[in-house]
Amino acid sequence: MLPTKKLPLSGGSALATLLHVLVLFVIFGQIVYLASRYRLRFDTTSDSMYSLTESTSQIIGGLDKRLVIEAYLSPKADLPSQLRDTRTVLDNFLDELVQMGKGKVVVQRYNPLDDKAIQQKCERVGIKPIDAQSNTTSALEVRRHWQGLRLVYGGDRQKIIEQIAPTASTLAEAQITPAIKDVITREKKKLGFMEWPSEVTAAGGQPPRGIGWNSVRVMDAIARRYEFQNLKDAEGALIPDEIGILFLFRPKDLSDREKFVLDQFVMRGGTMVVLADVVDYSIGQKRTFSRTPMALDEKGSEWSFREQLLCYGIDLKDQIVADLDNRAFSPLNAIESYGFPTQLGMQSLRSGYPYFFHPQAFDWKQEADRLATRNGQKDVEAAADFKARFRPGIDSDEFLFQSFKKFGRAQCFYWPCWTDLRRGSAGIDLPAGVTGKVMLWSSPMALVEVPPANLDPFSGADVKDRGQKYADFIKKFDERLRSEPRLQAPLMVDLAGNFPSFFAGKPRPKKPSEIKEEEAAKKQAILREEEMEKAAEANPALVKDADKIAQLPDQKDADKITQGPPKQDAEGVTEAAQKDPLPMLAAKAPGRIVVIGDSDFLRDDFVRGEYQQIGGPASLYGALFFGVMLDWLSQDSDLMSLYAHQPIDRKLQLLAVDPGKIEDPRDSEKRLRSKTNVITAINVAIPCGLLCLLGAIVWLIRRAQKRAFLAAIGN
Amino acid sequence: MREVAVIFRRELKSYFVSPIAYVFGVLFLAVLLLLALILRFVPLDNGAQASLQGFFWLMPVVFLFFLPGLTMRLWAEERKTGTLELLMTFPVKIGHLILGKFCASLIYLAVVLALTLVLPATLSVYGNLDWGPVLGAYLATLLLASAYIATGMFWSSMTRDQIVALLLGLVTLLLLYALGFPMLLEWLAGSLPSWLLDLMNGISPYKYYESITRGVVDTRDIVYFTCFCGFFLHCNALVLQARRAKG
Numbered sequence: 001m002l003p004t005k006k007l008p009l010s011g012g013s014a015l016a017t018l019l020h021v022l023v024l025f026v027i028f029g030q031i032v033y034l035a036s037r038y039r040l041r042f043d044t045t046s047d048s049m050y051s052l053t054e055s056t057s058q059i060i061g062g063l064d065k066r067l068v069i070e071a072y073l074s075p076k077a078d079l080p081s082q083l084r085d086t087r088t089v090l091d092n093f094l095d096e097l098v099q100m101g102k103g104k105v106v107v108q109r110y111n112p113l114d115d116k117a118i119q120q121k122c123e124r125v126g127i128k129p130i131d132a133q134s135n136t137t138s139a140l141e142v143r144r145h146w147q148g149l150r151l152v153y154g155g156d157r158q159k160i161i162e163q164i165a166p167t168a169s170t171l172a173e174a175q176i177t178p179a180i181k182d183v184i185t186r187e188k189k190k191l192g193f194m195e196w197p198s199e200v201t202a203a204g205g206q207p208p209r210g211i212g213w214n215s216v217r218v219m220d221a222i223a224r225r226y227e228f229q230n231l232k233d234a235e236g237a238l239i240p241d242e243i244g245i246l247f248l249f250r251p252k253d254l255s256d257r258e259k260f261v262l263d264q265f266v267m268r269g270g271t272m273v274v275l276a277d278v279v280d281y282s283i284g285q286k287r288t289f290s291r292t293p294m295a296l297d298e299k300g301s302e303w304s305f306r307e308q309l310l311c312y313g314i315d316l317k318d319q320i321v322a323d324l325d326n327r328a329f330s331p332l333n334a335i336e337s338y339g340f341p342t343q344l345g346m347q348s349l350r351s352g353y354p355y356f357f358h359p360q361a362f363d364w365k366q367e368a369d370r371l372a373t374r375n376g377q378k379d380v381e382a383a384a385d386f387k388a389r390f391r392p393g394i395d396s397d398e399f400l401f402q403s404f405k406k407f408g409r410a411q412c413f414y415w416p417c418w419t420d421l422r423r424g425s426a427g428i429d430l431p432a433g434v435t436g437k438v439m440l441w442s443s444p445m446a447l448v449e450v451p452p453a454n455l456d457p458f459s460g461a462d463v464k465d466r467g468q469k470y471a472d473f474i475k476k477f478d479e480r481l482r483s484e485p486r487l488q489a490p491l492m493v494d495l496a497g498n499f500p501s502f503f504a505g506k507p508r509p510k511k512p513s514e515i516k517e518e519e520a521a522k523k524q525a526i527l528r529e530e531e532m533e534k535a536a537e538a539n540p541a542l543v544k545d546a547d548k549i550a551q552l553p554d555q556k557d558a559d560k561i562t563q564g565p566p567k568q569d570a571e572g573v574t575e576a577a578q579k580d581p582l583p584m585l586a587a588k589a590p591g592r593i594v595v596i597g598d599s600d601f602l603r604d605d606f607v608r609g610e611y612q613q614i615g616g617p618a619s620l621y622g623a624l625f626f627g628v629m630l631d632w633l634s635q636d637s638d639l640m641s642l643y644a645h646q647p648i649d650r651k652l653q654l655l656a657v658d659p660g661k662i663e664d665p666r667d668s669e670k671r672l673r674s675k676t677n678v679i680t681a682i683n684v685a686i687p688c689g690l691l692c693l694l695g696a697i698v699w700l701i702r703r704a705q706k707r708a709f710l711a712a713i714g715n
Numbered sequence: 716m717r718e719v720a721v722i723f724r725r726e727l728k729s730y731f732v733s734p735i736a737y738v739f740g741v742l743f744l745a746v747l748l749l750l751a752l753i754l755r756f757v758p759l760d761n762g763a764q765a766s767l768q769g770f771f772w773l774m775p776v777v778f779l780f781f782l783p784g785l786t787m788r789l790w791a792e793e794r795k796t797g798t799l800e801l802l803m804t805f806p807v808k809i810g811h812l813i814l815g816k817f818c819a820s821l822i823y824l825a826v827v828l829a830l831t832l833v834l835p836a837t838l839s840v841y842g843n844l845d846w847g848p849v850l851g852a853y854l855a856t857l858l859l860a861s862a863y864i865a866t867g868m869f870w871s872s873m874t875r876d877q878i879v880a881l882l883l884g885l886v887t888l889l890l891l892y893a894l895g896f897p898m899l900l901e902w903l904a905g906s907l908p909s910w911l912l913d914l915m916n917g918i919s920p921y922k923y924y925e926s927i928t929r930g931v932v933d934t935r936d937i938v939y940f941t942c943f944c945g946f947f948l949h950c951n952a953l954v955l956q957a958r959r960a961k962g
Contacts, residue, residue: 017953024949028942032917035938044847045930077909081897088922332762650765652842668761676759680752683837687744687830695737702732 047406047648050169052096055642056177060097063104063184065154069094072127074113074145080132083145086165090147093172112146125150128162149176151183159183177642182224189225189634190242193217194232194258195249198280198292213249213275213599215607216626226630236511238580239265245633248274250599254305255298256509260583263308263502269589271633274309275599278318278417279451289455303509308502310422313430313495314595317418320451321489321597323357324477325443328393328409331356332651333620353457354447354477356617358409359440359491360393361401371444371486386444391488396439400632403624408649410440411601411621413491415455418448419597420490433587436495440596446489447480492596498587508583594633602626654679718807722815723822730823739785740827747777748831757834765842767835771852771928775892775920778863783884785824786867787877789816790955794875803959809952813868817948820864825857848930855927858940862920863888865947872954895919 043051060067071094076087094107112118112127122129127148133141149161159179166172197212217228231239231246236257239246246265251274266272278296281289296305309316323329329352368386372379394401394410404410421428421436430436457473458466503509510518605611606619631639654675655668730736751757756769793799802812832853838844863884870883893899894915904912916922920943923936 017957020953021950024946028946029917031942032935032939036935039933039935041934042932043930044851044932046845046847050929050931075909077900077912078904079901080904081901084897084900648843648845650843650845652759652761652763652765652838654759654761654841672761679759679837680749683752683834684745684748686833687748688741690830691737691740691744691827694731695734698731699734 052093052100052169052173053177053642055639056097056173056180057100059177059181059184059638060100060105063101063153065104067101067105067180067183068152069097069105069107070125070150070152071107071109072112072118072122072146072148072150073109074147075111078113078143079145080143083130083132083147083165086167087147089166089169089172090164093166093169093176097176119146122146122148125158126160126162130163130165149179151179153183157183174642178221178224178639181638185225188227189636190227190229191245191247191630192229192231192239192243193247193249194230194251196232196252198250211603211605213602213604215604216602216623219623219627222627222630226634235513236261236509239270241268243270245271245273248272248276249602250275250277251305252277252294252296253298254296254301256301256303257511259301259303259305259308260503260509264584266312266499266591266593267501267584267587269587269591271592271594273629273633274593274595275602276316276417276419276595276597277415277599278316279320279415281415281455291451291453291455303502303506309593309595311431311502312499312593313422313434313436314493314593315418315420315422316595316597317420317448318450319418319448320355320415321413321418321442321491322354322447322449322477323442323489324354324445324447324481325357325360326352327362328357328360328443328445329354331617332409332649354474355415355455356412357442358412359442361405361408361410363392364390364441364444364488367444386486389488390444391438391441393441393443394439395441396437396494398439398632400625400628401439403628404621406648407621411625412617412619413598414600414606414617414619415451416489416491416598418489419493419595421493421495430495431497431500434495434497434499436493438490438493440490440492442489442491444486444488445481446487447477447484448487448489491598492594494592494594496592497590499591499593500587501583501585503583504585508580511580592633718811719814719818722807722812723818726816726819727822730819736823739781740830743777743781743827744830746781747773748834750777751834757838765838765844767838767844767849767852768928770834771856774856775859775924778860779885779888779892782824782860782863783867783870783881783888785820786864786884787871787880789820789868790872790951791874791877791880795877799958803955809955809959813948813951813955817861817864817868817944820868821857821861824860824864828853828856828860845930848928851930851932852928854932855924855936858927858937859920859924862940862943862947865944865951866891869947869951869954872951891919892921893919895921 041050043049071090073087073090076084076091079087097105098107110118110121112122127146127150129144129146131142132145133143147165148163151159151161153159159182161175161179164172164175166175193213195213216222228247229243231243236255238261243265246262248262262272277294280292280294282292297303306316306318331352365387368383368390369378372383372386394405401410421430421438423429428436458469600606601619601622602625603611603619606616607622609618612618655671751770751773752759756773757767758764758769790799793802835844835846835849839846866887867880867884870887871877871880874880874883896919900912900916903915920940923939926933927936
């Protein structure tokens with residue numbers, strides 16, 4: 001590379017040298033250009049953040065037709081700085097897709113900026129322009145750019161990505177790979193749901209919240225692959241056979257007929273997912289949390305839903321859980337925090353609120369020794385007991401939790417309830433043929449209680465008294481922690497197998513129409529009886545016929561479900577009842593039940609951030625959990641590694657946190673400042689000091705050498 | 716290569732016996748680390764991410780002002796003191812001379828940079844630091860430093876005056892670095908043709924450095940830095956060759 005001989009040019013003219021340099025420049029330029037065409041990349045990040053996931057290669061590998069990606073892109077040189085970097089990411093991603101597709105993926109690029117016809121095509125297919133501000137030498141202007149994709153699969157199926165501006169390859173992948181999956185998927189999976197939205201009107205003149213669970217269902221990433229069908233039917237019709245998965249969003253006021261419908265769904269092998277709550281709290285004036293009346297069963301219903309779940313092996317207790325572990329209830333993100341109004345607007349309470357917490361991706365056995373130590377003395381027996389009992393917060397290897405394990409915590413729970421497997425004196429006691437597992441646990445610092453009427457941490461106090469009230473609120477927990485045994489609260493269970501029918505040996509609950517018809521029939525019978533009595537009074541010969549009517553079988557008996565062969569239509573069974581197929585009294589196929597002890601984390605106002613506007617938190621990971629859960633339930637693992645492709649949480653923990661102690665934020669701020677100053681000083685002083693030390697050593701050695709040399713000369 | 720090793724040892728020794736090198740090193744470290752920590756390029760806060768991205772974003776900016784200072788004396792001083800002529804009479808090839816000096820400067824800088832490893836070590840104590848991108852970023856920093864040293868050496872060979880060499884080096888590096896800056900490219904987009912903007916972006920070390928510091932070691936980036944160094948070292952050799960020819 002370097003000239004070793006006397007170059008003929010070196011003595012020549014300046015022009016020749018200039019030409020030499022130019023040629024060299026061009027040669028090196030060509031080498032770099034070729035290197036950029038044929039390159040090898042090594043992703044050094046431990047979580048492979050810059051590598052495509054297995055999901056993309058799996059989906060691309062499964063293509064049986066050609067996938068054409070029409071890329072409508074303004075030239076890179078014309079893009080403003082904020083879009084230029086995203087183009088580089090997008091270009092790299094598309095190049096990788098083409099390489100991975102081995103001829104099955106083709107990228108066609110169009111420049112809509114200079115061509116009106118292409119612009120019109122963009123409008124026609126649905127690629128939307130991006131208005132971006134550019135600061136050029138001549139003007140500050142807003143220019144229209146295009147950066148969108150149209151995926152065409154097999155010539156007949158297409159998917160549009162209207163705008164795409166990924167700042168990292170993971171984001172490009174998160175947007176494009178599901179779109180590819182969407183375009184190659186023939187049919188949307190049908191899912192059923194029933195929801196019981198709150199009709200609470202918040203106190204203090206605030207608008208009614210009218211919460212539901214619609215947001216997560218209509219999210220683009222979910223709606224394009226799954227179709228939700230509302231199966232909450234006033235008539236109590238059975239769940240259609242095409243529905244394999246049924247979601248119950250906060251079931252409450254359940255009628256016996258609804259319970260029967262759910263039972264029959266499970267008996268035929270359906271998957272029932274229950275997002276259960278046993279309590280609801282409304283936000284009142286001065287930020288109070290007041291308990292709103294809520295019951296699982298409809299007034300006057302004969303059978304209890306809790307009993308029904310218990311029959312299947314699930315113990316849903318009427319208790320809410322608070323988690324006093326600092327890591328569990330401290331929000332990592334401001335939008336996850338519990339807020340309170342001040343004159344400066346809504347301020348977030350960084351210290352957290354123990355009823356809103358995250359199950360931790362942590363094996364609590366490791367904390368057994370610490371929790372068994374009091375006043376410096378370790379209780380060996382308690383430590384052994386804790387080690388035997390404590391479980392990891394996320395106690396499952398299912399892909400549902402892969403990304404959450406990376407985050408270090410599961411989604412947040414809000415006033416969750418105790419959701420466990422049925423237990424007997426000898427431990428877990430599930431029905432024969434059913435297996436189950438608790439998947440999420442609180443920390444061992446959990447406290448469980450019957451939902452109190454008010455859960456306001458400030459007791460409605462004014463700003464100046466809030467600190468004291470909050471301290472009092474926490475103090476009560478501290479006292480309870482000292483006196484109550486350590487336990488982990490179960491929060492989510494998953495059961496599968498041949499469930500027993502809750503309605504075996506019970507009368508089949510009637511449909512509302514049947515009840516109406518019966519009532520009408522009864523009324524008619526009474527009328528008829530009255531008429532006959534009147535007629536009998538007028539003509540005694542008719543009394544014989546009236547006796548015959550009294551001998552008719554009882555309606556209730558006719559409908560009674562027994563294990564024996566189905567009864568023939570009994571006299572008095574209505575037309576509507578005949579439409580119901582014969583009840584299944586034992587499982588026809590293995591079913592599955594998943595119960596999560598909270599529905600708030602998916603609530604519209606939590607997911608959309610509306611709740612945050614009145615001081616509540618926003619559910620940051622609720623939607624992600626729901627999306628992954630759908631794939632998990634439908635055993636679609638194509639996008640699994642994409643979901644799990646999340647950056648590892650690498651948060652600094654400068655101050656040691658005692659999980660059992662709640663500190664004044666001002667004190668912790670002061671401690672943090674002083675720690676930061678020490679770290680800064682150490683990081684500047686050590687390198688500089690080491691270099692000075694090296695200098696001093698070299699100087700001393702040289703001085704010794706010099707003295708030795710002078711001494712040698714003197715000798 | 717024995718000649719290169721001899722020159723390399725001589726140059727490296729001259730760095731470590733000179734108090735100026737220590738003053739330079741301490742100043743460089745103090746400015747870099749203080750800026751990074753006080754201006755929160757590395758945010759030390761509970762809950763902040765354990766990442767050195769900000770630190771490595773700052774590094775090229777600090778290099779801009781320090782590396783021309785390190786390289787300005789490499790040839791200019793030899794010319795000023797008259798030792799260059801003496802060097803030229805040695806039975807050593809010019810390429811070996813250049814490589815020896817270049818490697819010595821780079822190793823000296825690597826030693827100084829190694830002292831900044833205290834910072835990632837501290838972060839890894841308080842958080843789960845990903846060492847892959849950090850080591851990748853140190854590699855990127857060394858590659859960028861080698862490019863800057865090659866440029867500085869070239870300008871040092873062009874002039875007898877160290878200050879002129881410093882200023883020329885500073886301006887060249889500033890210009891080269893800025894050429895890849897997205898804001899500048901956007902600003903120039905209205906007045907320059909797009910091929911020229913692409914060329915400017917391609918020449919600048921900015922995008923190649925940024926690409927490696929995020930944690931992806933790409934052969935393209937390594938080839939770029941190798942060619943960049945090769946170009947300026949070759950130009951340096953041309954200049955010295957011309958001087959030797961002049962006598």
